[in-house]
Amino acid sequence: QVQMQESGPxxxxxxxxxxxxxxxxxxxxxxxxxSWVRQPPNKGLEWIGYISNxxxxxxxxxxxxxxxxxxxxxxxxxxxxxxxxxxxDTAVYYCAxxxxxxxxxxxxxxxxxxxxxx
Amino acid sequence: xxxxxxPPSVSVSPGQTARFTCSGDKLGDKYTxxxxxxxxxxxxxxxxxxxxxxxxxxxxxxxxxxxxxxxxTITGTQAMDEADYYCQAWDRTTAVFGGxxxxxxx
Numbered sequence: 663q664v665q666m667q668e669s670g671p672x673x674x675x676x677x678x679x680x681x682x683x684x685x686x687x688x689x690x691x692x693x694x695x696x697s698w699v700r701q702p703p704n705k706g707l708e709w710i711g712y713i714s715n716x717x718x719x720x721x722x723x724x725x726x727x728x729x730x731x732x733x734x735x736x737x738x739x740x741x742x743x744x745x746x747x748x749x750x751d752t753a754v755y756y757c758a759x760x761x762x763x764x765x766x767x768x769x770x771x772x773x774x775x776x777x778x779x780x
Numbered sequence: 781x782x783x784x785x786x787p788p789s790v791s792v793s794p795g796q797t798a799r800f801t802c803s804g805d806k807l808g809d810k811y812t813x814x815x816x817x818x819x820x821x822x823x824x825x826x827x828x829x830x831x832x833x834x835x836x837x838x839x840x841x842x843x844x845x846x847x848x849x850x851x852x853t854i855t856g857t858q859a860m861d862e863a864d865y866y867c868q869a870w871d872r873t874t875a876v877f878g879g880x881x882x883x884x885x886x
Contacts, residue, residue, distance in 0.1 A: 697875075699823075707815070707823065707866055709875035720873050723781065756822060764829065765870055766813055770822040 664689040666757050666771035674751075674778050680744040684757030684771055687738065691715070695760040696733060696740040697767060700753040708753075712760050713740055747778045782871035784878035791884040792857050800852040800881045802867030810869045812850035814843060817880075818863045826865075827852060859885050 670682035684696070697712035711721025713731040721729040725744070733740040744751065754775050758767040785803045792798045802812060812830050815823035825834050827843035830850065840855045850869075854861055862885045867878040 699875075706880045707817075707868075707877040709877065722874060765811065766825055766828045767815075767823070767868075767875075768825055768834070770824075772822055 664759060664769040666759065666769055668755060668757050668771045668774040670755075670774060670776070672775060672777060674747050674776060675780050676748055676778055678747055680742070680747050680751070680755075680776060682742045682755055682757075682774065682776070683739050684741070685737075685739050686759070691733065691735045691738055691740075695762045696731075697758045697760040698731065698742045699756045699758055699767065699770075700751075701756070701773070702750075702753045710742065710744075710755075714762070749778050752776065752778045782869075782874070782876050784867055784869060784876055786865075786867060786878040786881045788879070789882045789884065791886055793886050794857060794859060796857055798854040798857045798861070798883055800865050800867075800883070802850040802852075802878050803848055804850075804869060804876075805848060807848050807850055807869060808846045810845075810871075812843070812845050813868045814841075814850075814852045815866045815868060816861075816863045817866065823866065854883075857883075857885055861885060 665687045667685050695712045695714045698710040713719045730743040754773040756773045757771040759769040814827040816826045817823045826841050830845040831843040842853045864880045866880045
């Protein structure tokens, strides 16, 4: 059974860069894509982006200029960096496995709340 | 940018049928997924490719998609189905989620 766990700071200052890591266990990272989705408090889901098993990335046009997604398969981890954080970036950040054949997010982490505040 | 529109809430009594709509331009030309999210939990995929159920999802969950509207149906709604439901589709290479519909089981 695939399990995913986000880690990173719960508090980020405005203008700083958010760095989150997702650790994957129970399965190989080699055959899937890996994604980030966020959810502001009491609001809906927003796709941030994904990294493929070949290292190519794609991201939401609304965030593209601020997003970097990377993967380290030797550690079974992938990461998100989101720069120039503002209060509107306060959200629960989820990592998720993206099954590119079916184009579905089939496994999700439990999420981590990131608050942007000075 | 592509948008998916969902009504904010649906209420049904236990045992009744709950229907959730998701509207988008020519949505029927795309595959739609549905995710269930209970309070404090991560989303769970309940329908993919319009009408397919992942392993472990009860048969009372079904889906359809035609024209500009995709529909998730729960037949014989149970109290445990109370949750937020999000539709999701792909606009070329961008994943788009609807705003979500809160299901209340009265």
